Amino acid sequence: MQILMSGLIFGCIYGLTALGLVLIYKTTDIVNFAQGEMAMVTTFVSFVFLSNFGFGYIPSLLLALIFAAIFGIAIHQIVMKRVQSAPPLNQIVVTLGLFMILNGMAGLIWGHKPTSYPQAVKGDSIKLGSVFITPNELFILCITFFLMLIFFLLFRFTRVGLAMRASAQDIKASQLMGIKVTSVFTATWAVGAILGGVAGIMTAPITFLDTQMMFEVLIMAFAAAVIGGFVSLPGAVIGGLFIGVFENLIAFYISPEMKLVYTFLLIILVLYIRPQGIFGGKQTLKKV
């Protein structure tokens, strides 16, 4: 049970990162390999607020998330906007380029030494039935479900969500209908960066704060997004939880080093049976 629980906690982090990935993909059709590094930068910024400026946890978090939004907007405006209609491979490689730049920059500015990062909520473990859970872990669980719900509702029931869905379907038609597609995309990148930032700030206390911290998380988030079908917001979170639990079970019963290998074996198996992921829509045959 304890293993399942800690799996769920990791799963939340994967789910949050995957949520950002899927949101950006669903709206702008770009798979953002730099998502993890953007999150890492945001986490470092929050740490600067925490330790260098001595702000409290909540103000630092909020300031960092504001930074994340601006950061996301900047990345879209400066780079991603220009490859919106480029072939998918070019888009992927641009985000890989951003990945390398951000990683290198962060290393230059903040060094490569891991530092510890404070938890959101301090306190002793609480016993729930047969499992122990720290308040911090509880906080992660709550915030994940809260954010998932918010974004699900936003996407489904608001005008902004409608605009996002429309732009995702057909850029030209949406423009004709008076939707400012570029602004919608910019907003999506901002929101995606915020989601990543939250994931990063949740990750840092569990691992350590360093430039490589989000790498494995990003990989697992990809796995989660794929299992979830890459277009489903709840699918991303459920995929994340699933991957988190699976990974922890493998680490416990087989070997911690092999969790990555088994996770990807699982993914390939899932994709072999259902090439569009578990929550992906039906594959449509191209009309000829």
Add this chain to the structure above:
Amino acid sequence: MILMLKQLGNKRIALGILIVCMLFYPFSVGYSSYFLTLFVITCIYVITSLSLNLLVGYGGQISVGQAGFLSVGSYSVAILSTKLGLPFLVVLPLAGIITALIGLLIGLPAVRLKGHFLAVATLGFGLSVPQIALKWDKLTGGFSGLSVTPSSLFASETQLFYFFVFLTVLIIWLINNIVKSSIGRAFIAIRDSEVAAQAIGINLSFYKTTMFVISSFFTGIAGGIYGYWVGFVSPNDFVITNSFLILAMIVVGGLASIPGSIIGALLFSIIPHFTDSYVGITNIVIGVAVVLIILFKPKGMVSMFNFKRNKSEKTKKNELLLKEEGNRGVNI
């Protein structure tokens, strides 16, 4: 230099110059071991980026785990030469064949996947290989790696160098023949329209698997070259960032272009040479190069050189005529 190449505009002459440069290279760097290694590493990346371009540029199948095949190749060489004591001329082709078999294993499930799903599946492969190498320490030596028994065929480093350069040129030629053939056309056909490809009798799963097999075979050979040249393999030789780098090479150099793959591989093998003295700069420089080139030269660096046949005035006129005719067609 660029201007000169533009004026030459001829693949054969460019290739000739390239080969002459290769032959005189050891001499010009004074047989410095460092520069020879830099060149061999470049050769390895040239072969790998060509193989990946076959898969991605020509065949349209995204792979984000090519470095995994390099690892399989280099470990095959280490295990076959050291643990089994097999000779060089057996080991190197075997490394290619073993890697091709792994490629077949990856290719079989991968043929059902498209786009991002394929990217993630291959990403998983690229990530898993070093992990498996770490864990399977009875075979691979785990964290401490494995040494490669040097071949007795070559008396000096320079001879080995020339052999590898020859091998690289040979592989470039082989891949060039493949992409120009009916098989190469089948790959491009699958990339451009799967429906039409099927209608003209191209078996999608067979050809997609074939792409993976050919691509991994040559990459395995490249991995083998690495093993023999460096003399030692470890799980950290080819990690996932190498896969990213190889993908960047072909996109920056030029998709579905042989000169493009070579240019990309040259560029990204040489950049670290200039930036390695400043820790952490390499990633930034490569990242910036990738972003800038894709923003401003989306067809890759190869579009800066005029490798393709100059369009004659006649075809240009034809083009205009066509456009006019096309317009008329729409009006009516």
Add this chain to the structure above:
Amino acid sequence: MLTFNDVTVQFGGLTAVDNLSFEVPEGSIYSIIGPNGAGKTTVFNCISRFYTPAKGSIKFCGDEITKYKPHQIINIGIARSFQNVELFSKMTVLENLLTGLHPKLRKNIFAISLNLPTVKRSEEDSRKKAFEVMELLKITHLADEQVSNLSFGFQKMVDIGRAIMADPKLILLDEPVAGMNPIETEKISQLILNLKNEMNYTVLLIEHDMSLVMKVSDAVTVMNFGKKISEGTPKDIQNDPVVIEAYLGEVNLHAEVK
């Protein structure tokens, strides 16, 4: 030569083709006409094996074709063109035609990678064949042009040319003159007649352009809502009240909308 027997195709709850039967005699030009959405292209996609009928049989020269995979259809002698041209857009016209020869070429990877003389020779033969087809289509001057630069009319020609390359027995043409001007349409109708008269191909044609259908067809099937509503020579069809109603009904509908 090609026989549809009680073929039904369903997508979810929608019946796209409903108990369709017809027979294409060898050496003829056979047309399928009908309003948009009548299920004509679905018929083609069944023959190409992109779709599998829910029931019924499709026989080609007595051979049940539903057992084949899409890429095997060309080997039994059926080639097709596409409604919205499915060309390999980054290739030249010549290369597109060469792909049409795919099933006929030997593909020994070792011979190919070494570029052995046998490979060179067969490549030479293929080119010769491609130029013959281009001559027939009168597009030889475009051989080295990338197809994405061509006008829609020429792209259609290349699409048809690619189908001819493999010397099929039956050619399926899906709206070959859609979007063409009258001059181009005239060229295509000559070409279709040539295919039958000089090259002895059997042609199955889907087309909206009635003047073309009436001019070239030996027999016509009319479809509406997935069902066959009429069949016969072009003359019979023109005078069939059911057909007139189907088309006029559609016209009336348009009139009301306007």
